[in-house]
Amino acid sequence: MKEITLEADVKNIPVVTDFVNEVLEEAECPIKVQMQIDVILDEVFANIALYAYGESGGDATVCVDVSDEPKVISITFKDKGMPFDPLSREDPDVTLSVEDRKIGGLGIFMVKKMMDEVVYRYEDGMNVLTVRKKM
């Protein structure tokens, strides 16, 4: 397992993305899965960066692990910000017209759709969100 802890700031999204991609490339992850992982990294890390800590700021930790047989990638995001279960949000209506379409909640909806499993727990004062995807 590899892990990185850094300031929960949107400017660090490319850093996290490069860090995870290195693990994925080593594991010979298919391009399509890699792209989906890149998208969910942006969604989840941006959510933490923008909402977890408010003005005060704080750190986020991202752990990556790839299991063998079956090859499954697990990514866990941890932050010590306000308790927030992203899975508690209602899914957006993706059938509305252009004019009525809302963008709120779309990010976590994409995470749920593109990953095989998304689990949230609040543990030891931390938001812990784990996503899993079969390669």
Add this chain to the structure above:
Amino acid sequence: MTINKNSEGSKLTVAVEGRLDTTTAPQLEEEFKNSLEGVEDLVLDFSKLDYISSAGLRVLLSAQKQMNKVGKMTLTGVSPEIMEIFEVTGFSDILTFA
């Protein structure tokens, strides 16, 4: 992300290269704010786009709304992987692909 523009009369082609996400979407938003005046035919070339996240989708939605009033917006070069993102989010129904 790199943005390349090509303007011919009222037609503007914008080629977006790289990642269209939380950190880069504001750049594209700014670009649209500055260059859409007088444009009736907006073509977005996504053939070199690596991926798009919800922040990018938000910018596309707002551009689509704006172009609906004055003309049209078309996406070209969309890869099957990115098309899947549009399908999952229902954007495939509100965008036009060539």
